[in-house]
Amino acid sequence: MTEDRMQALLKSIEEADKVLIGIGEEFQYDWSALVQDHRYQEIETEIEENKDHLWINPFLQKMILLRSLQDKWKTAYGNLRKVIEGKDYFILSLCMDDYVYGAGLDEERIVTPCGGFRKMQCDQNCSHELVEIPEAGYAEVMRYYRGEIPLESLKEPICANCGSALRFNQLGVTKYAEEGYLDSWNKYTRWLQTTVNRSLCVVELGVGMEYPGVVRFPFEKIVFYNQKARLYRIHSQLYQVGEKISGRGEGIQMNALECLQMI
Numbered sequence: 001m002t003e004d005r006m007q008a009l010l011k012s013i014e015e016a017d018k019v020l021i022g023i024g025e026e027f028q029y030d031w032s033a034l035v036q037d038h039r040y041q042e043i044e045t046e047i048e049e050n051k052d053h054l055w056i057n058p059f060l061q062k063m064i065l066l067r068s069l070q071d072k073w074k075t076a077y078g079n080l081r082k083v084i085e086g087k088d089y090f091i092l093s094l095c096m097d098d099y100v101y102g103a104g105l106d107e108e109r110i111v112t113p114c115g116g117f118r119k120m121q122c123d124q125n126c127s128h129e130l131v132e133i134p135e136a137g138y139a140e141v142m143r144y145y146r147g148e149i150p151l152e153s154l155k156e157p158i159c160a161n162c163g164s165a166l167r168f169n170q171l172g173v174t175k176y177a178e179e180g181y182l183d184s185w186n187k188y189t190r191w192l193q194t195t196v197n198r199s200l201c202v203v204e205l206g207v208g209m210e211y212p213g214v215v216r217f218p219f220e221k222i223v224f225y226n227q228k229a230r231l232y233r234i235h236s237q238l239y240q241v242g243e244k245i246s247g248r249g250e251g252i253q254m255n256a257l258e259c260l261q262m263i
């Protein structure tokens with residue numbers, strides 16, 4: 001049954017003029033490799049006792065993301081690329097692990113409004129500008145991770161403008177710098193305008209209810225208003241499609257990351 005639906009989905013993508021992809025929680029890297037890392041367990045205890053150094057955590061997260069890009073994600077993004085290559089597509093991803101970048105997809109056609117680990121910002125967003133990750137600071141955290149220098153020797157990177165902490169540009173900072181994704185968001189909304197009255201295949205890959213106003217609700221609305229649009233919602237639990245678009249919507253009960261292994 002699921003296989004038939006997958007075939008229908010692939011056919012629908014092939015036949016559509018435009019393809020809109022939403023990526024969500026089932027694709028997000030789950031930090032398991034970091035949590036299981038023996039050295040990280042030691043560090044966790046050490047920074048528990050020394051909370052001034054909690055700031056190093058995201059640096060270690062970035063390190064583990066780079067180190068542990070596992071086959072599961074490589075295959076999933078590789079297969080996604082194969083399926084939509086050559087199509088007029090746009091990808092809206094809620095993931096913050098940056099894995100959607102560097103997968104051979106056209107980065108001009110990707111928007112990640114929750115941010116990630118590619119740039120940093122002032123925690124207070126005083127200048128409305130993003131900054132590069134300070135290489136020396138990152139290298140020092142890695143030296144500490146390798147046990148070469150003590151925790152106390154690490155200095156938190158700060159904003160050159162106001163002295164607040166520098167943070168990775170992602171949701172969760174005190175004042176999130178939306179400047180990190182607004183240009184791509186504008187491209188996305190302009191692209192959406194080109195889908196009006198065109199055959200459009202909309203695919204949600206493991207998008208839950210964490211930020212329903214970003215993917216799920218607007219995607220349903222797009223499909224509702226465009227009679228030539230179809231929605232495929234792939235999720236292990238939240239795969240249901242509302243009645244309003246029944247007939248042009250299909251829920252596939254499956255973990256989206258697993259599903260993309262099979263194509």
Ligand SMILES: [Zn+2]
Nearest residue numbers: 122126159162
């Ligand atoms: Zn600042």
